[in-house]
Amino acid sequence: AQSVTQLDSHVSVSEGTPVLLRCNYSSSYSPSLFWYVQHPNKGLQLLLKYTSAATLVKGINGFEAEFKKSETSFHLTKPSAHMSDAAEYFCVVSGDGGYNKLIFGAGTRLAVHP
Amino acid sequence: DTAVSQTPKYLVTQMGNDKSIKCEQNLGHDTMYWYKQDSKKFLKIMFSYNNKELIINETVPNRFSPKSPDKAHLNLHINSLELGDSAVYFCASSQDLKQPQHFGDGTRLSIL
Numbered sequence: 732a733q734s735v736t737q738l739d740s741h742v743s744v745s746e747g748t749p750v751l752l753r754c755n756y757s758s759s760y761s762p763s764l765f766w767y768v769q770h771p772n773k774g775l776q777l778l779l780k781y782t783s784a785a786t787l788v789k790g791i792n793g794f795e796a797e798f799k800k801s802e803t804s805f806h807l808t809k810p811s812a813h814m815s816d817a818a819e820y821f822c823v824v825s826g827d828g829g830y831n832k833l834i835f836g837a838g839t840r841l842a843v844h845p
Numbered sequence: 846d847t848a849v850s851q852t853p854k855y856l857v858t859q860m861g862n863d864k865s866i867k868c869e870q871n872l873g874h875d876t877m878y879w880y881k882q883d884s885k886k887f888l889k890i891m892f893s894y895n896n897k898e899l900i901i902n903e904t905v906p907n908r909f910s911p912k913s914p915d916k917a918h919l920n921l922h923i924n925s926l927e928l929g930d931s932a933v934y935f936c937a938s939s940q941d942l943k944q945p946q947h948f949g950d951g952t953r954l955s956i957l
Contacts, residue, residue: 765945767948769886772950772951773950773951774849774935774937774948774949774950774951775888775935775937775948776948777945777946777947780945819886821888831876831893831939831942831943831944831946832890832893832901833890833946835887835888835889837885837886837887838886838887
């Protein structure tokens with residue numbers, strides 16, 4: 732069975748400092764992994780995806796994530812936080828029988844302070 | 846030029862009523878989905894349709910009935926609404942079963 736664990740429910744950073752949102756996964760298959768962002772009262776926007784190509788994945792808005800099979804991790808990072816990055820972030824795993832069935836983590840709320 | 850649009854955005858109704866939420870995508874995608882997000886922000890898939898055929902049905906009460914009249918539309922009808930149905934419902938679509946999903950802005954359903 733597949734699952735995703737986001738290790739922090741809340742992360743707070745100052746503007747201009749690095750962001751690290753942690754995610755561990757469990758999968759019986761070779762996983763596809765995603766990070767989505769949800770701004771208040773909005774739908775989810777895809778930040779980036781890993782599908783067994785390069786282990787370091789670059790996404791939109793300066794975010795990137797590294798797939799580490801030995802650690803079963805897919806942490807999301809950004810070198811310098813911006814106020815507009817404040818949102819809910821979801822780590823997601825897919826690959827269950829090929830039906831694109833997404834399994835979501837519980838989410839990490841990122842707060843960015845001036 | 847919204848890619849995945851849901852209507853209504855907000856829906857407030859009483860227990861026991863029947864209601865529908867509509868979803869349309871103009872991306873030319875073959876696959877559409879419904880998700881439920883609870884008050885703790887937890888997201889869970891409910892249904893998925895590929896080329897108008899149901900392919901995922903996740904232990905959802907049969908009061909929930911999806912309908913896909915064509916590939917661009919996936920509506921969700923809910924009978925005999927209960928308090929526990931209060932949530933945000935998201936529609937999504939993808940090119941096929943292996944491509945990332947694009948989400949609508951959600952429908953916030955509140956049951957009084």
